Amino acid sequence: MKICIVGLGLIGGSLAKAIKKNTHESCFGIDIDRGTIAGALAQEAIDGEMTIDDLAGCDVVIVGLHPEATIKFITENADKFKKGGIVLDTCGVKGEIVRAVEGVCIENGVNFLGCHPMAGREFSGFAYSVDNLFEKASFIMTPTDRTPMRVVQEISRLAYNIGFAKVVVSNVEEHDSVIAFTSQLAHVVSSSYVKSPSLLKQAGFSAGSFKDLTRVAKLNEDMWTELFLMNRGPLVDEIEHIIARLTEYRDAIANNDAQRLHDLLKEGRELKELSNNS
Amino acid sequence: MKICIVGLGLIGGSLAKAIKKNTHESCFGIDIDRGTIAGALAQEAIDGEMTIDDLAGCDVVIVGLHPEATIKFITENADKFKKGGIVLDTCGVKGEIVRAVEGVCIENGVNFLGCHPMAGREFSGFAYSVDNLFEKASFIMTPTDRTPMRVVQEISRLAYNIGFAKVVVSNVEEHDSVIAFTSQLAHVVSSSYVKSPSLLKQAGFSAGSFKDLTRVAKLNEDMWTELFLMNRGPLVDEIEHIIARLTEYRDAIANNDAQRLHDLLKEGRELKELSNNS
Numbered sequence: 001m002k003i004c005i006v007g008l009g010l011i012g013g014s015l016a017k018a019i020k021k022n023t024h025e026s027c028f029g030i031d032i033d034r035g036t037i038a039g040a041l042a043q044e045a046i047d048g049e050m051t052i053d054d055l056a057g058c059d060v061v062i063v064g065l066h067p068e069a070t071i072k073f074i075t076e077n078a079d080k081f082k083k084g085g086i087v088l089d090t091c092g093v094k095g096e097i098v099r100a101v102e103g104v105c106i107e108n109g110v111n112f113l114g115c116h117p118m119a120g121r122e123f124s125g126f127a128y129s130v131d132n133l134f135e136k137a138s139f140i141m142t143p144t145d146r147t148p149m150r151v152v153q154e155i156s157r158l159a160y161n162i163g164f165a166k167v168v169v170s171n172v173e174e175h176d177s178v179i180a181f182t183s184q185l186a187h188v189v190s191s192s193y194v195k196s197p198s199l200l201k202q203a204g205f206s207a208g209s210f211k212d213l214t215r216v217a218k219l220n221e222d223m224w225t226e227l228f229l230m231n232r233g234p235l236v237d238e239i240e241h242i243i244a245r246l247t248e249y250r251d252a253i254a255n256n257d258a259q260r261l262h263d264l265l266k267e268g269r270e271l272k273e274l275s276n277n278s
Numbered sequence: 279m280k281i282c283i284v285g286l287g288l289i290g291g292s293l294a295k296a297i298k299k300n301t302h303e304s305c306f307g308i309d310i311d312r313g314t315i316a317g318a319l320a321q322e323a324i325d326g327e328m329t330i331d332d333l334a335g336c337d338v339v340i341v342g343l344h345p346e347a348t349i350k351f352i353t354e355n356a357d358k359f360k361k362g363g364i365v366l367d368t369c370g371v372k373g374e375i376v377r378a379v380e381g382v383c384i385e386n387g388v389n390f391l392g393c394h395p396m397a398g399r400e401f402s403g404f405a406y407s408v409d410n411l412f413e414k415a416s417f418i419m420t421p422t423d424r425t426p427m428r429v430v431q432e433i434s435r436l437a438y439n440i441g442f443a444k445v446v447v448s449n450v451e452e453h454d455s456v457i458a459f460t461s462q463l464a465h466v467v468s469s470s471y472v473k474s475p476s477l478l479k480q481a482g483f484s485a486g487s488f489k490d491l492t493r494v495a496k497l498n499e500d501m502w503t504e505l506f507l508m509n510r511g512p513l514v515d516e517i518e519h520i521i522a523r524l525t526e527y528r529d530a531i532a533n534n535d536a537q538r539l540h541d542l543l544k545e546g547r548e549l550k551e552l553s554n555n556s
Binding site: 120180185196209210215216222276 | 396397398415416446448452455456457458460461464465466469470471472473474475476478479480481482483484486488491492494495496497502503506507510513517518519520521524525526527528532534539540543544545547551552553554
């Protein structure tokens with residue numbers, strides 16, 4: 001199988017390294033940054049550089065760009081992909097991506113599959129890519145009723161070969177609503193957390209809980225702005241939900257209501273334990 | 279130096295194990311649970327069991343009880359401690375504790391020092407205590423103007439000998455306002471986070487950020503109810519602050535305001551990076 005990865009950033013670069021390490025597929029790369037291509041060649045993360053015209057020879061094209069750039073790249077180059085081949089993206093939202101590119105791919109005889117490798121780091125770019133980023137990660141796919149079953153099967157097999165712990169087949173609506181909770185809300189909360197006036201007094205007064213709650217505040221604001229705005233409805237719902245819950249704790253504490261506070265905390269602990277077992 | 283630890287739970291038990299492992303002090307224990315004493319003796323976490331009457335022979339008494347029980351124990355037994363000896367607590371709030379017990383200790387010729395070993399786990403009790411719980415932790419002390427300097431010096435030396443990474447000298451107001459942010463707010467947010475209707479759909483859609491944001495929702499609601507209510511003012515301020523920040527993100531996202539959202543995220547990233555360097 002001939003694979004090309006477009007955009008060798010943290011995710012694209014890590015996929016390239018994992019493909020070369022764990023599979024026998026040939027893996028090529030396209031990147032607008034010359035240093036990234038040089039680095040990928042030097043580290044043998046890719047078998048060679050490609051140009052857009054080479055895409056016609058690729059069985060699988062993995063687009064590792066940010067959301068808006070992903071839509072632009074696929075729509076502008078839909079006629080350059082191999083007929084019957086597979087194009088997949090790696091964005092953290094699926095609805096807006098799939099709606100924007102699936103039709104134009106089908107019109108050009110190309111199979112598109114929305115994908116989301118559930119992994120990341122607090123750093124961006126090929127320099128931080130590693131061949132084991134996906135070892136404990138889920139690979140989520142969101143086929144539609146226009147996706148041939150063989151495409152799902154081939155990419156599922158590829159994902160397991162690359163080294164993902166689990167392949168999850170979902171749909172765009174479920175993906176986007178659950179991701180709003182598990183990933184996007186975490187970044188909003190973490191980014192909000194660090195804005196307390198107490199922040200710069202915390203040295204020496206912090207343990208694991210502070211570190212955990214604020215870790216993902218160190219994010220790439222260009223990418224996350226796009227991701228959040230492409231998933232406004234579910235994300236606004238989640239933010240409003242946690243604000244309502246926080247207000248319950250605030251009220252119980254302000255009212256010195258021990259029984260109510262105890263109930264709220266107990267409910268939270270039990271839900272956490274339940275989710276650990278789900 | 280003869281030390282007695284009252285309450286061999288997670289913190290008291292871990293302190294006992296660390297004292298036996300890292301120092302040459304003799305360390306005794308008092309606990310209402312027979313199984314805990316038996317376990318502590320079997321694991322050689324203590325040199326022996328003590329009764330209340332033995333406290334008069336102890337240079338340092340470490341009270342490892344929950345906040346309300348700590349106040350009750352020290353006030354009821356203030357005449358049992360060694361004259362000129364040191365009594366310290368281990369609670370996560372300091373103002374209410376120090377105000378409740380310092381006077382009665384002084385009246386009885388005993389030195390009280392409010393202390394907070396900044397470590398924990400998502401489990402309670404002696405069974406989960408470990409001798410390395412404090413390896414990377416701060417030991418915070420909150421002396422008042424009634425605390426003799428030699429008491430601060432002796433307990434500081436003991437804390438370093440036990441294996442704490444850092445001893446921080448603060449005061450009760452600073453401690454309680456910063457802890458409201460670094461620790462208490464983290465537990466409130468985490469406990470609120472797990473209450474989304476999306477919680478039980480998260481399996482397969484979660485990566486590190488979800489895990490980090492919800493870890494401390496698994497808390498001991500008895501203890502945290504007491505801690506939160508003893509620090510109402512600072513904690514309510516912090517909750518209201520994060521609600522106001524979350525509302526800013528909500529508005530920017532609901533209004534599809536990319537520039538505003540980008541600014542908010544960028545500010546959060548920069549503050550996180552700044553706090554890492556502080």
